[in-house]
Amino acid sequence: MDESFDFLVVGSGLAGLTFALKAAQKGRVCVLTKAEISESNTSYAQGGIAAAVGESDSWELHEQDTLIAGAGLCDPDAVRFLVQKAPETIDWLIETGARFDTGEGGLSLAREGGHSRHRIVHHADKTGWEIERAVTEAVRANPNIVVYENAFVTSLLMADGRCSGAEAHIGEIGVRRFIARATLLATGGCGRLYLHTTNPRIATADGIGLAASVGASIRDMEFMQFHPTTLYHPQLRSFLVTEAVRGVGGTLRNHLGTRFMYDYDPRLELAPRDIVSRAIDAEMRKLDTWCVYLDVTHLPKEQIRAEFPTIWDRLDAVGIAMYKHWIPVVPAQHYACGGVSTDLAGRTTVPGLYAAGEVASTGVHGANRLASNSLLEAIVFAFAAAESLDASERMSDGGESIRRRSVAEADAVRIRRSLQKTMTDHVFIVRRTAGLEQARHRIAALREEYGQLPEAPFSSYSLETENLLIAATYVVDGALARRKNVGLHYNADFEESETTASSA
Template sequence: MNSEQFDFLVIGSGLAGLTFALRAAEHGRVCVLTKGEVSDSNTSAAQGGIAAAVGEADSWELHEQDTLIAGAGLCDEEAVRFLVQNAPESIQWLISLGARFDVAGDDLALGREGGHSRNRIVHHADKTGWEIERAMVAAAKKNPNIVLFRHAFVTKLLLSQGRCVGASAEIEGLGPKRFTARAVLLSTGGCGRMYQHTTNPKVATADGIALALDLGAKVENMEFMQFHPTTLFHPQMRSFLISEAVRGAGGNLRNHLGRRFMYDYDPRLELAPRDVVARAIEAEMKKHGTWCVYLDTTHLPPDRLLHEFPTIYDKLKQIGLEMEKDWIPVVPAQHYSCGGVSTDLDGKTSIPGLYAAGEVASTGVHGANRLASNSLLEAIVFAAAAAEASKHDTLPDKHGVSTLPVHCITEAESVRLRRALQRTMTNHVGIVRTDGGLGLALQEIDSLLDEYRSLPESPYSQHPLETHNLLLAARSVVTSAIQRRENIGLHFNSDH
């Protein structure tokens, strides 16, 4: 197999991957492999912003306190302190790369989100992730020490003498290729595509979790899956996020009979915390056997809707919905994975030579629940730490590796198995879980994995390998959920 050596290998081109690449490029040659277009990522989809205590009345201590409260006692306190103390400098670094954040006079304009006791959300309108990704991609493309391969799907990590020494990838137009490096960063993002409804783009297929599991790396906290309460339920625009701010502005949740059902669940009604609203919507849908509930904004002034929610207003208009006249069909959707590949403060995983950062990693900062807008921050802070820590790594002189070929099935079979997995995860491993449902999910996933392995070999194709990765990672979510005996943060089992 064709092979190439670099100093650093980065898998993924979201915020974590590109932060590492730009920092590591100061110490050697960096190769970035990304499976789609460079900016296909959760990073590009991020709307709200990035949290940092940069306001006058704010401090890292307050940011720390808010993060620990959200994490419900399961955060790693050292990791949280490291995160919040490095936040202001991270914002400055992004600005130095050309990221344009909204300003108020001479200062950054700071938004407020649920769980934050101060205004500390640095943003670019409602397209913060897009703007950050734009600036990072431009900086990476200009850097002579960074080589970027698009449509390069990593299929396997390479292990030699217990150390991760690289990865193999299938590159569109080039075929299979092997890359070796003295340090490898996993920055493959989320795993939302294991559910029927997710806000994550189609690249979020848990590849990094499966690659790490395959190598024997420690993966943890996978049961803590964050669901966003209100995403559009519509075949033409799946997973489109209807921001919390719409409820903040006075939007009401109604069931199919028109009843404001939040009265039955929480005195804070539509403004209860995200996980409470998501659980209430799920309960209401199950109670009535409906596919969605509705967000009603018809009582709000049309010019306010247009002025405050231009993107949402336009998107809905494209599918014939008018916010001032129509109820918006919504469902909760998977949004963020708090768990992942376990790392220390330097982004080191349990396998020497392998680092992880961003959504694929479990650094300990989120504990049982993520504080809004801490994830972009986590990606940048821990990827920078990993780049610093990896600069003295060396590749063993003799690093012979042998890899078994990956097993592909047909795309048609892959689609069938993936749909079955998504149904299982949505029915049994969603917002409200039960002992029976989790047991059933484990059985179903195991039988889907058996079926995958017993299907005849087909020529290389990305979709089946992603499906296999989703199955492996989903199994890890289910087994973690079975082991968790108490209800805490995002994990809720109605039998406990």
């Protein structure tokens, strides 16, 4: 069965929902999202959203910091567009109902690595959750927006060289086609490419798989951002242990108790994130261990509890008492800087298809993302895309889609695990050409194996796995093609890179 809307949105994170709100001023909008509406990377964002709204700040300074982080590979026009729009974006969020922490002079602004000023607008340590709550309520109240949850988009529709909508598998309804004048991909990140990631389960690169299937241009996938300290624990796999724990004197130790940062950088645990991540990775490989440890046991119990209440509670729940136990940590994938290429109005290279948020590559991040620029980017470019929509664009009467094949879940699990191990072994923080070549062959073999397995009933897990395989190919090909170390891409066979401060 077909349904028609003016505009179709795939994904209900910040990019998808802000686009929907703006597009609803021009026509009827349908949002398709594969889990519950709030299940997204957005809901897990902790630190906040960057905007030059402080008295001593300016968009020029925000621009400069973003360009420095991007290590020379940002698109300057995209960066300027982003930072100039930031203050009005915060105003819009407040009007929409998001509550941010305030101090005496107005908004309370935090400062994060790579920012030359205090400019992070936040809601305690759960800013993403608060923003997602506010935009979700606005979407629910908008009569021009229809939301389908548990609606897994399997493929895009194409008619006369234009994207004319998408096909989805919806919970108890089954397969349905959605025809639209324009379709936005807002499917978020691809953290599940790796064994360790801060991203939730939904981050399976579906947008990359969908865009690739219709020939959209995809770029810079090798610029993968890693966070140095996430908890190594089977029950809390994605839990991030903030940099602030090192800021108050937390030390990193190997399993023998040695404070190994002395061997890597004179700034020790407070070296830039990329360097700390690389040091941990090197130490784990050197000693053949699965994690290292973060130690704050020298601090008074009361101080730890007061400064890190959330981390205290979460660790306590799994039997780790911060005041007497070392915290097992590993570096983990955190953010994909590359993605589906777009212009400043969110247009991909395929007519009728737009992209915004983490799945998109607007050119803002270059070779490394500046802290807290991604929530901002999701809104600014989703708005720009909605503004450029033409409500009189011809509506197709259908379209063709690529047929997707699911395989048995047990096979998909095995293939996904093998992929994650390959990516973690060879396409992680420190890469080598031989390892990348090995990864390329392994991924090609897994893709072939997937294609040859017998077809099974629809399984979103299986199609996600296929999307991850497609995205992995882009990451590895990008890493092999990049002949110089820059920003987040580090190949140990090349000379030392220029590292940059990165992000939250």
